[in-house]
Amino acid sequence: MKVKLEMPEILVLFSLFMYSQSFWFSIIAFSLGLGSRLINYLIEYGAEMKKTEALNQNVEEFSSAIKDMFGVNKD
DSSP states (O other): OOOOOOHHHHHHHHHHHHTTTOHHHHHHHHHHHHHHHHHHHHHHHHHHHHHHHHHHHHHHHHHHHHHHHHTOOOO
């Protein structure tokens, strides 16, 4: 597992330090950090699913080409 320290995490840490100065500003920073990490996760998950579907489709095409090459009936 790799540890990321990107903008969403920095916003969450910033909200922790700003809590004593301004409650609402810290809530806004925390919400922005949490929301942006969630959006980033969903984008990465979608890309991974798209890559998996493409791989499955390539495997299916390859297997059907092999079956056609050797004359194996699908019935």
